[in-house]
Amino acid sequence: MSYRWMLNGSPRPVQIEALNKSYNRKGWGHWLEMRLGKTATALNEYAQYVHDFDVRYLLVLAPNKFKSDWILAAKKWGLEVPMHEFQSSNAKDLEKFVKDNKYGLVVVNYEALTYKKNMDVISKVTGPDTMIVADESIKLKNPGGETFKAALRLAKNCKYRRTLSGKPVTQGVHDLFGQLKFMGELDGWQFALFKAAFCEMGGFQGKQVLGSKNEDRLKVILDACSFKARKIDWIEGFEKPDYSIRNVPLTGRQKELYTQMQRDFVACLGNTVVTADQVITRLIKQAQIASGFIIDELGNTVDLVLPAENPRILAVKSILDDELSSKLIVFAHYRHSIRLLEEALAGYNPAVIKGGANDVVEQKRKFNQDETCRVLIGQIDATKYGHELIGSERSPCVTMAFYESTYSNDSRSQCEERNQFGDRSVSLSIIDFASTDLDERVIRALQKKEDVAATILGYDRSTGILPH
Helix, strand or coil, X not given: CCCCCCCCCCCCHHHHHHHHHHCCCCEEEEEECCCCCHHHHHHHHHHHHHHHCCCCEEEEEECHHHHHHHHHHHHHCCCCCCEEECCHHHXXXXXXXXXXXXXXXXXXXXXXXXXXXXXXXXXXXXXXXXXXXXXXHHHHCCCCCHHHHXXXXXXXXXXXXXXXXXXXXXXXXXXXXXXXXXXXXXXXXXXXXXXXXXXXXECHHHCEEEEECCXXXXXXXXXXXXXXXXXXXXXXXXXXXXXXXXXXXXXXXXXHHHHHHHHHCEEEECCEEEECCCHHHHHHHHHHHHHCEEXXXXXXXXXXXXXXXXXXXXXXXXXXXXXXXXXXXXXXXXXXXXXXXXXXXXXXXXXXXCCCCCCHHHHHHHHHHCCCCCEEEEEHHHHCCCXXXXXXXXXEEEEEEXXXXXXXXXXXXXXXXXXXXXXXXXXXXXXXXXXXXXXXXXXXXXXXXXXXXXXHHCCCCCCCCCCC
C-alpha cells in the first residue's frame, strides 16, 4: 500500500513523494523547506493512519507561538477530529479531553515539557496508538537539554515518530543527533560518539565544530529515515531572492558617537557615559547607535535622533511611499526599534509580531487579508519560525527589509522564508539597511550564510585565534 490523500484539495508532487517514502515507517523526518507543505503532509499521515493502523491521537510538539496555527491548519485542511490546544495554566483540561475523546489532535508547546506536572498529563496522550510530531525539530538539537529529554521520553511511548523541519541543521551536523534520536535512530549512540564520527573538531581545546566528515556514511543514515526537499528542486522557475543593500547615512550626532565607541569603547551622552568593555558589547552598542538610540549603563534607552528624523524610519517610509504599491515586511531586532516603527508607521495600519504578544494569529490575518494594512513589523526572533506572511491576492508581499540584523544565520535564513510562496515562483526582493562598514560586513556574511563572528571579528576559523 501507499499514501492516500485524506485532506481537502490536492497534494503537491513533493508531498506525494514524502508520503510514499514515509508510509508506515516508525520514525521519519519530513525535512521539506518552508512552503513545501510539511504541516499538511503530517496531518494527512495521521488521517490515513487512523484508518490503516488504528492510530488514535496525533500529539504535536511545537513552539508556543505555533500551537494555534496547527489547529487552524487542521481545520483548513478538513481534518475532522476533536482538537485540543494545551495550556500549562489549565493542564487538567487535557485529562478531560482524553477522557471525553478516544482520538484527536493535541498540540503542546515545547516550553511546557520542562514541568513535571505538565508531563504527567501529556504522557496520557502517548501510547502504541499515538503518532507524535516534533515541529521545527531543530528545537531538539541540544541533547543535554531538558526539552529534548522530555520529548524523547514521550516519543519512546509512541508508535509513529515524525520530525518536521525546513532546516534541520543550523550550526553543524551535530544538530542532527537529537532529531535522529527522537525518530528512534542511532540506537546505542551517544552524542560524543556522533560528533567524533561526523564532526571535524578544532579551535579552542579542540571543542569547536569546524565542519563535517564521513558525509557518505551520514548520508546513508539520513536517507534511510528522512526525505529532504528544496524549493529550487520542486517549484518550477524558482529563483533565490534578489538581495540589495540600501545605504542609510548616519546623522552627525550618530556618526560622532559611533566613531567614539569604535575608537574608545565609550560614548558620551552629555553627563552620561556609556561604556563597552568587550568587543562584542562594542559591536552591539555600535548597532544601536546606527539605529538611532543607545541603551545606557542603567538600562535606559536614549534616542539619539528624533523619530521624525531617524534615517532608517525615513528609509522605510520612502520604500512604502515611493517604491511599492504592495505590502512590505520590516524586520527589526530591538524592542525599542519595534516601538519606534509602530508609532512612525501608524498611518500604514501596520501589523506587528513581537515577543510576548498573544495576538499573533490576528496580526497575521490582518497582514494577509486586510488590504489597508501595508506593512508588517516583525521582531526577528518572534517572527522567524513558521509564520506565513505572503500578503493578500490583490497585494502580495514580495519585498522585505531588514531594518536591523542579528548575528544569527538561523534567524536570518528563517526570516527570509516568511513570504516565500509554496507552489509557485515569485520574484522576491530583500533589502538590507546599512549605515556603516560594520553593517555591510554583517549583511554580506549573513547573505552568504557565512560564519558571522569569524567575518566580523576577523579570527581564523581553523584555530579560533582572535586578532591582536
